[in-house]
Amino acid sequence: MVYTPPPELAGMSLAQIAEAVAARKLPPVEQWSPDAIDDSHMRIAADGTWFHAGSPIKRPAMVRAFSGLLNREEDGSYWLVVPYQKLSIEVDDACFIATDVRETEGDLAFRLNTDELVVAGPQHMLRAAGDRELPALYLHVRRGCEARLNRSTYEQLAQIALDRGDDWTVTSGGESYSLLPG
Numbered sequence: 706m707v708y709t710p711p712p713e714l715a716g717m718s719l720a721q722i723a724e725a726v727a728a729r730k731l732p733p734v735e736q737w738s739p740d741a742i743d744d745s746h747m748r749i750a751a752d753g754t755w756f757h758a759g760s761p762i763k764r765p766a767m768v769r770a771f772s773g774l775l776n777r778e779e780d781g782s783y784w785l786v787v788p789y790q791k792l793s794i795e796v797d798d799a800c801f802i803a804t805d806v807r808e809t810e811g812d813l814a815f816r817l818n819t820d821e822l823v824v825a826g827p828q829h830m831l832r833a834a835g836d837r838e839l840p841a842l843y844l845h846v847r848r849g850c851e852a853r854l855n856r857s858t859y860e861q862l863a864q865i866a867l868d869r870g871d872d873w874t875v876t877s878g879g880e881s882y883s884l885l886p887g
Contacts, residue, residue, distance in 0.1 A: 719810040725822050732774045734786045734848060745785050745792035747771070751853075753802035754812045765819075773831045775800050775847030801845055801852035806861045813865070813877035815844055817852050826878015833886045840886050 748756045750819055755762040755771065762768055774785045777796070783800070798872040803823075805816040813825040821836065823829050833853075835841040842859055844850040856885070866875050866884050873884045 710799075713805075715807060717807075717809070717814070719812055719814070720822060722809065722814045722822050726824065731822060731847070734774060734776050737786055737788045739786065739789050739791050741790040742810060743790060743792050744814060745794045746791075747785070747794040749797060749800055750784075753799075769819045772800065772821075775848065775850050779849075783850070799843060799853035801846055802851040803852040803854040803858045805855070806858050806865070808865050808875075808877075811876070813862070815852065815854075815858070817846070821846070823852070824878060825875075825882070827882055830877070830880065831875070831877075831882040833882075833884055835886050837886060840884070846869040849852075 707736060714830070725736065726848065746758045747762075755768045755797050758828065761772075771785060774787060776784045776786050777800075778784065783794045783796045785794050788834060801821075802818040803815045804818050807814050815823045815825065815855075817823065825844060827833050828845070830845045832845075833840060834843060841857075842854040846852050862875060866873050869875070874884050875884065
């Protein structure tokens with residue numbers, strides 16, 4: 706099956722974004738409880754690059770496939786989960802990188818480095834971390850895994866906030882988010 710990425714956010718309506726989100730079929734990781742545990746020898750670097758045994762994974766399709774298996778436990782550990790095995794994975798900062806954002810019909814749609822689309826809201830909360838000198842914004846993606854907004858996406862979101870006023874907040878999915886760390 707040939708992979709066709711979704712079109713650029715700028716050309717999509719909220720309904721089209723929602724359709725693309727719904728079309729992504731993810732494995733039912735939440736339903737699997739494998740007893741076998743091992744190490745994947747994989748790491749996700751802070752810039753979103755995936756590594757296996759120290760070498761970068763160069764095939765985007767492999768990264769997309771593995772990203773659908775990610776799970777973060779309550780203790781903060783990350784795992785790749787399949788029905789028969791759970792493999793630890795090291796994550797330097799966040800599992801994903803948000804590479805684009807668009808405000809459409811009052812909601813904020815983000816594109817991730819895996820070509821996934823996520824609309825901020827109650828299931829996909831934004832959180833500000835870091836400090837005022839070096840802020841970092843994160844978007845919850847799924848199963849405790851987050852996307853860190855890259856610099857250009859952060860700047861896009863800051864412009865959306867400033868266009869609305871000077872309180873550095875944005876809204877999406879009926880939720881309001883501050884872009885300033887607490």
